[in-house]
Amino acid sequence: MPDHRYCGNSHSEHAFGSFLGTQREGLCLVGRRNMVKAGMAGIAGLSLPDLLQVRSQATAAGKSISSQRSVILLWMAGGPSHIDTWDMKPDRPLMNRGPFSPISTAIPGEFICEHLPKQAAMLDKFTVIRSVDCQKSNHEPNKVMQTGHRQAAPRANPKGERYPAIGSVISKFCGTNQPGVPPYVAFQKSRSHVAYAGDLGQQYNPFMANQAATLPIYDLVGKDTGKQSSSQMFRLPRNLDFDRIGQRMGLLRELDQMRRELDVSGSMDAMDTYHRQAVDMLTGGRVQKAFDISKEPESIRERYGSHLWCQQALLARRLVEQGVSFVTLDLSYHTASGTWDNHGDNIPPYGGISKGLKPLLPLFDHLITTLVSDLEQRGLLDDVLVVAMGEFGRTPMMGTQGSTDGRNHWPQVMSMCLAGGGMRHGQIIGATEKDGGHIKHRPVTPGDLAATIYHHMGIPQDQTYLDHRGRPMFVVQENGEPIRELI
Numbered sequence: 124m125p126d127h128r129y130c131g132n133s134h135s136e137h138a139f140g141s142f143l144g145t146q147r148e149g150l151c152l153v154g155r156r157n158m159v160k161a162g163m164a165g166i167a168g169l170s171l172p173d174l175l176q177v178r179s180q181a182t183a184a185g186k187s188i189s190s191q192r193s194v195i196l197l198w199m200a201g202g203p204s205h206i207d208t209w210d211m212k213p214d215r216p217l218m219n220r221g222p223f224s225p226i227s228t229a230i231p232g233e234f235i236c237e238h239l240p241k242q243a244a245m246l247d248k249f250t251v252i253r254s255v256d257c258q259k260s261n262h263e264p265n266k267v268m269q270t271g272h273r274q275a276a277p278r279a280n281p282k283g284e285r286y287p288a289i290g291s292v293i294s295k296f297c298g299t300n301q302p303g304v305p306p307y308v309a310f311q312k313s314r315s316h317v318a319y320a321g322d323l324g325q326q327y328n329p330f331m332a333n334q335a336a337t338l339p340i341y342d343l344v345g346k347d348t349g350k351q352s353s354s355q356m357f358r359l360p361r362n363l364d365f366d367r368i369g370q371r372m373g374l375l376r377e378l379d380q381m382r383r384e385l386d387v388s389g390s391m392d393a394m395d396t397y398h399r400q401a402v403d404m405l406t407g408g409r410v411q412k413a414f415d416i417s418k419e420p421e422s423i424r425e426r427y428g429s430h431l432w433c434q435q436a437l438l439a440r441r442l443v444e445q446g447v448s449f450v451t452l453d454l455s456y457h458t459a460s461g462t463w464d465n466h467g468d469n470i471p472p473y474g475g476i477s478k479g480l481k482p483l484l485p486l487f488d489h490l491i492t493t494l495v496s497d498l499e500q501r502g503l504l505d506d507v508l509v510v511a512m513g514e515f516g517r518t519p520m521m522g523t524q525g526s527t528d529g530r531n532h533w534p535q536v537m538s539m540c541l542a543g544g545g546m547r548h549g550q551i552i553g554a555t556e557k558d559g560g561h562i563k564h565r566p567v568t569p570g571d572l573a574a575t576i577y578h579h580m581g582i583p584q585d586q587t588y589l590d591h592r593g594r595p596m597f598v599v600q601e602n603g604e605p606i607r608e609l610i
Contacts, residue, residue, distance in 0.1 A: 128397040175432020191300050192544070192580055193443040196451045196483030196492060197436075197511040200265065200316045201461025204517035204530050205538035206559040207469035207476055208236050208484070210253045218521050219558050222477050222528065233551055242494040242540075247549035248495055249542045250609060254553025256566040257515045257537045262315070262460050265514050269318035270449075271573025271599055285591060289573055290449035291327040292598050295320075296582050301446025305330035308442055309451040310435045313458040315449055322590045329451065333430070336414040336438055339431045342473050345456040345482075347431075355412065414438060427493055430486060436494045443507050448580070454487070463513055475529035487511075488526040495542045503510065507545030508579050510572075513537065519560040538563050539572075544579045546609040570603020578605040 204221070206212055211225045211234060225234035228246040235243050235251070242249065259276050260267035266275040266283055275286035287295075294306035309329035311317045316575035320327035333352070340350040412418060416437060427437040432454050439450040455462040457472060463483065491511055498504040516537035517530030524531060536555055542548060553565035574584055577598060582604075587595040 142288050183499070192506045193300065193447060194290070194508045194510065194544075194576055194579070195443060195494070196269075196290070196437045196449070197487075197509065198265070198269070198316065198451055198453050198455075198513065199461075199463045199487070199513035200312070200453055200455035200535070201262065201464030201473065202488075202513040202515045202517060202532060203463045204465060204476065204480060205253070205536065205555075206517065206519065206530075207480055208239065209251045209538040210555055210559055211236060211541060212557065212559050215558060219519055221521060223481075226390055230549055230551065236484060238481060239488045241488045245492060245495070248499070249540050250546070250548045250550050250552060251540045252552045252567050252606075253536075253538045253555055254562045254565050254567055255537045255539055255572070256562060256568050257534050260514045260534050260569070261532070262464070262514050264315040264318070265461075266318050267569055268512060268514050268572070271322075271569045271598075271603060274568060275318070275321075284319075285321040286318075287321040287323040287327065287588070287598075288329070289576055290318070290329060290451060291320035291323050292516070292577070292582065292586075292588070293449045293580050294327045295323050295588065296586060296598075297448050297580050299443045299446050299448055300549060301409060304442070304446045304449045305410070307451075308332050308449070310438070310453055311451075311453045312453045313461075315459075316453045316455060317463060322596070323588055332414070332438070332442075335410075336416065336434075338434055339429065341431050341456050343457045345462065409445050413441045413447070423497070426497070428488075428489065432486065433490050433493070436490050440494060440497055440501075440503075444501070444503065454490075461513070465529055466524055466531060467522075467529025469526050470524060470529060473511045477528050479529075491540075491542075492600070498543060500583065504543040505545040506543075508546070508576065509542045510539070510576070511541070512539035516559075533560075535560060541609070544609075546579070548609075550608060552606065552608050567606060568601060568603060570599055570601040571606055572603075574599045574603040575605045575609060578610055 149301050206219070207221045207223055211223070212220045212232070213225050214220070224237045226237045226240060226243050228235055228243040229234075229248075230246050233246065233251075235246065257268060259273045259279065261276055261278050264277055264284070266277060266286065267273055269288050269290075270286045271289060272286040274280050275283045277283035288307075290307040290309070296307065299306045307327065307329045309317045310332050311329070317329060319325075319329065335354060336352070338352045339356045340348045340352055342348055416424060417435060419441070421438065424437065429434045432452065435452050439452055442450050462473055463480070464473050465475050465479040466473065468478045473479045491509070495504065495509055498509070514537075515532055515534040518533045521530055523529060536559070545565045553560060553567060556562045556563050577584065577586070582598065584599050584603075586598045588598060590596045
C-alpha cells in the first residue's frame, strides 16, 4: 500500500487509489472481489490524501486513558545553540561566549539571551533545563529526542526507525480527548524532521496537517512568498454527499471479511478505525473548525502575527482545545537538516550565529510567549505541556568548518525549556561546565524527558508495547524517570 505521507500537494489523489477497484485482475472478469475493491475505492472519494494517518482513539485493549491533557512540541529542527540562547557564558572569551549579551529574567539571578526579552520577562512561567544529555542524537532523521530512546538513531542503528515517537505512544495509549479528531498531529516541513510510530504500526503515525489549513507559504530560507496554501483536505468531491458516504460505509461493513482478504501489508487491521474517524472528521466538523483560523477573533490572530510559525502555533492551540493530544510544530523553513543548524555565516543556507540564529530568536520569543500566555488566559495551561527543543546543542567554540561565527553539532549537552502541564516552573535545572561544553551536574536524559511527558499524560512508566517480533518493549527505557523537580 503506498505511503501517502508523501502526497504533498496531490489533493486530487485519494488514500485507496492503489486498489484500482475498477480494473480487472489477471484473466478474471469483474466479480465480487472487484466489487469489494470498487467499494473501498468509493470511500476514497473523501479526498483525504492523508486519510490513512488518522489515528486510533483507544488502546489495544479497547480502553483509553481518560484525560484532557495534551502536549505541544515546538521542534527547533537543526539543533539550536544552547550557549547563545538559554545557557550563556558572558565571562568567557568571545569565541566561546558568542556575540550576544545576557539579560536578567523573572527568575532572580538568572540570565538568558538578550534576543529573548519576552521570555525573560515571564521566565517564572517556564523551566529551563541546561543539562540535557543528548548523546547519540542526530538529524535527518530526527529521532532520539522525539522518542526518548538513544538507540533511535537510524544513522548509527539500522533498527532506529522502529522506536516509536512519544506522540505515537500517546496516540496508542491515550487516544484523543474528543471524538472526531486525530490524537497526534504534526505540521511537518520534512519527513526527516518528525518521528513516526515505528513498531507501534502506521496507524499511530502523525496526521499530517500541512494541507489541512490555509497558511502562508515561505521559501527554504524563510522568505514569505506572498502565497497561501490551499486547504482542500476536507473538501468533498463533486457528486459525493454525506448520505453516499454512509451508504459506502455500510457496504464496507457488510463486506468486512472479504475486504480483509486483500490485506498483504498488515495495514488493514486499522482500516475500520480509519474509515470511522475519516467520516467523523468530515461530518462532525470538530477538526475542520480547529484548522480554520478565520474563525479565530481578529484580535487573537493579530496577537499571534502573520508569520507561518506563529500561525501554526495558533492552530496548535486550537487543536488541543478541540481534543488533539499531541501536536508537533516543525519550526523550520528548509527540508534538509533544519533552519536552526547554524554552522556559519559562510555556510548556506542557514548562516551562523549573527546572521542565521539572530533573526530566529525574536520570532521564537514572540511565538512561545504568545502561545503560553494564550493557553494560560484560556485556562488551558495546566492541561497543556509545552516543550521547546531541538536535537542537540552546538560546539562551545565558534568558527568551526572554516566559518566566521558558526557552531557545529554538539551532542554532549543541550538546553531546552518547558511550560504548563500543571508542573512546577520558574526554575533552572542543571548546569554545564564553564565553557558550556559538558554537563556539570544534574544530567537529564531522553528517557527522563519521555517519562516526564508520559507522567503528564497518565501513561504508566512500566507500560509496554509489542515490537515487530512480538516482544514486549517498555515505552520508557534506559532507566528514565520523570524529572523530579517538575512533578
